[in-house]
Every structure is written in C-alpha cells, then in structure tokens.
Amino acid sequence: MTKQDRGKVLKNAARKAMEAALRDAGLRFTAPRAALLDVLAAADDHPDAGELHQRVRALSPSVSLSTVYRCLTALEAQGLVQRLTFDGAPARFETTDAPHHDHIIDVDTGDVIEFRSDKIEKLQAMIVEELGYELVHHRLELYCRKRSGA
Amino acid sequence: MTKQDRGKVLKNAARKAMEAALRDAGLRFTAPRAALLDVLAAADDHPDAGELHQRVRALSPSVSLSTVYRCLTALEAQGLVQRLTFDGAPARFETTDAPHHDHIIDVDTGDVIEFRSDKIEKLQAMIVEELGYELVHHRLELYCRKRSGA
DNA sequence: CTTCATGCAAATACTTTGCAATCTT
DNA sequence: AAGATTGCAAAGTATTTGCATGAAG
Numbered sequence: 001m002t003k004q005d006r007g008k009v010l011k012n013a014a015r016k017a018m019e020a021a022l023r024d025a026g027l028r029f030t031a032p033r034a035a036l037l038d039v040l041a042a043a044d045d046h047p048d049a050g051e052l053h054q055r056v057r058a059l060s061p062s063v064s065l066s067t068v069y070r071c072l073t074a075l076e077a078q079g080l081v082q083r084l085t086f087d088g089a090p091a092r093f094e095t096t097d098a099p100h101h102d103h104i105i106d107v108d109t110g111d112v113i114e115f116r117s118d119k120i121e122k123l124q125a126m127i128v129e130e131l132g133y134e135l136v137h138h139r140l141e142l143y144c145r146k147r148s149g150a
Numbered sequence: 151m152t153k154q155d156r157g158k159v160l161k162n163a164a165r166k167a168m169e170a171a172l173r174d175a176g177l178r179f180t181a182p183r184a185a186l187l188d189v190l191a192a193a194d195d196h197p198d199a200g201e202l203h204q205r206v207r208a209l210s211p212s213v214s215l216s217t218v219y220r221c222l223t224a225l226e227a228q229g230l231v232q233r234l235t236f237d238g239a240p241a242r243f244e245t246t247d248a249p250h251h252d253h254i255i256d257v258d259t260g261d262v263i264e265f266r267s268d269k270i271e272k273l274q275a276m277i278v279e280e281l282g283y284e285l286v287h288h289r290l291e292l293y294c295r296k297r298s299g300a
Numbered sequence: 301c302t303t304c305a306t307g308c309a310a311a312t313a314c315t316t317t318g319c320a321a322t323c324t325t
Numbered sequence: 326a327a328g329a330t331t332g333c334a335a336a337g338t339a340t341t342t343g344c345a346t347g348a349a350g
Contacts, residue, residue, distance in 0.1 A: 030330065085237060104278060140288070142274055
C-alpha cells in the first residue's frame with residue numbers, strides 16, 4: 001500500500017479519529033485544519049510549509065501561510081503530524097499514520113525514502129541505556145546517491 | 151584523552167597541518183581563521199556560530215559574525231570542520247580531528263555526548279546498498295533523558 | 301601588486317507573533 | 326455568547342551577500 005492509498009483510507013476512516021483527537025484536546029475542527037489534514041494525508045512526498053500552503057490553497061484559497069504554520073504546530077502537539085528537519089533545509093512534515101520509520105535522502109534529487117530497521121532501533125536503545133539515559137526520540141537520516149553500477 | 155587535550159595537542163602539532171590544508175586550497179591563513187581554529191580546537195562542547203564569535207572575539211576583538219560564518223563555511227569545505235544541525239536549532243560546529251561519531255543530546259540540559267557504534271554503521275551501509283544507493287553521509291541523533299532510577 | 305578576506309550593513313529565508321476580525325461550539 | 330482561530334502585517338532568528346577597504350602571498 002502506497003502512502004497515497006493510506007491517505008485515501010485515512011480520509012474515509014481515520015479522518016473522524018483525527019477530528020475527535022482535536023476535539024478531545026479542546027481544539028476546533030476548522031476549514032483550514034480539515035484542508036491541511038486532507039493535504040497531508042494525500043501527500044506521498046514530504047512537503048515543507050510553503051508547499052503545504054500551496055496545496056491547501058487549492059482547496060481553501062484564503063488560508064494564510066501563518067495559519068498553515070500554526071496548524072502544523074497544533075497537529076504536531078497532538079501527535080498527528082511529525083516535523084522533519086533535514087540538513088538545515090526548511091522543515092518537512094508527514095502524518096503519523098504510518099508506523100515509525102527513518103529516512104533515506106537522495107542527495108541528488110532530494111527524494112525521500114522511508115525505511116525501518118529493528119536491529120538499529122534495538123542497538124540505539126542499548127547504547128543510551130548503558131549511559132544511564134532513556135531514549136525520548138531519535139533521528140536517523142541516510143544521505144545517499146544512486147550507485148553508478150546499480 | 152578529552153577533547154580539550156586533543157585540542158592542545160592539535161595546537162602544537164596539527165595546527166601547521168591545518169594551515170597547510172588552507173594554503174593548499176589557495177586560501178589564506180588570516181588572524182580570524184587562526185583564532186577560529188584555536189577556539190574550535192579548544193572547544194569541548196559543540197558551540198553555535200554566535201558562541202564561536204564571542205570566543206573568537208576574546209582573542210581577536212574586531213572579528214565580525216559574518217567572518218565567523220564565512221570561515222566556518224570555508225573550513226567545512228576543506229573538511230576541517232563539521233556542521234551539526236540538531237532538531238531545528240542553530241547549527242553547531244566541531245572539528246574533524248576526532249574520528250567519526252554520532253551524538254546523544256540530553257533533551258533537558260542540551261548536553262551533547264559523542265558515541266560510535268560500528269554495528270549501526272554497518273547496518274546503515276547494508277540498508278542503502280540493498281536499495282541501490284551508496285551512503286554519502288548520515289546523521290544519527292539520540293534525544294535522551296537521564297533515567298530516573300539511574 | 302594582485303587577489304583573497306574582512307567589516308559593515310543590508311538582504312534573505314524560514315518561522316513566529318500581536319492584534320482585530322471571524323468562525324466553532 | 327465565549328473563546329479559539331484566522332489573516333494580515335510586522336517582528337524575530339539564523340544565515341548569507343554586496344561592496345569598499347584592508348591584508349596576505
């Protein structure tokens with residue numbers, strides 16, 4: 001299932017759950033937020049705030065960039081959205097509907113590939129535990145180039 | 151050997167190597183660059199540009215912040231300095247005299263601990279190779295909190 | 301002396317914020 | 326009606342850049 005497919009399922013099924021999550025937090029389900037959730041759910045790439053703003057405007061032309069930023073912050077606080085900051089570039093965003101994963105970034109094209117390694121996850125936990133810490137969250141980004149002989 | 155000790159050795163021994171590295175690249179060994187290299191070599195923490203600027207000023211009061219930024223960029227291009235961008239905070243810098251390592255960030259204090267896991271390094275290489283990529287560089291950051299029972 | 305580097309100030313890029321008007325509930 | 330949310334414009338950070346002066350090779 002691609003992320004787009006997940007997005008469609010999400011629009012039908014989990015969309016109400018998101019609405020509920022907002023309501024439970026005392027937040028309102030407004031047109032800008034609905035549009036942003038739709039856009040995020042449909043996004044197969046990892047758009048930044050400006051890109052999201054443009055896509056939201058296609059659905060709801062009056063939404064401002066500040067509102068996109070504010071909504072993203074609110075959605076992040078609710079755990080519905082994750083903020084990714086690759087190598088000093090503008091922040092990119094993804095929904096948290098998919099299970100945890102890390103990112104491979106193609107340094108030539110900017111493409112982002114999601115992956116997951118349970119072995120690495122376990123090693124990380126072991127490393128910090130030995131030092132008396134507990135893991136709050138982590139970032140693993142692999143900046144890559146297509147192999148010439150591949 | 152702490153990073154400070156490494157720094158002292160570096161000032162005496164490898165400092166000339168750095169000077170040579172700059173000269174070989176057609177770059178000049180100026181007072182601001184000398185001061186910045188001294189400050190970086192002595193730094194045990196991972197300072198950002200503003201902090202570096204203040205420390206450089208203690209040695210060379212007229213150096214401007216733009217020069218610090220420009221020097222850092224130049225030193226980075228020569229591979230003498232590495233830029234770290236943690237979680238959307240201002241970039242931090244470290245010399246490349248120490249072997250490769252990743253970072254643990256204490257989310258409460260901001261402290262940074264260096265660590266290295268050969269197992270994780272190898273797993274990373276395997277993952278990208280299976281996808282037809284070669285690893286250019288990577289970032290692994292473990293955001294942690296001291297264990298209460300530790 | 302030729303060219304690169306610097307300081308200053310202005311510009312840029314991304315993101316946040318104050319405030320009055322406007323929607324949700 | 327009460328309070329959260331929005332749009333707009335302005336402010337805030339972090340970083341880069343144009344340009345004339347100054348220093349390094």
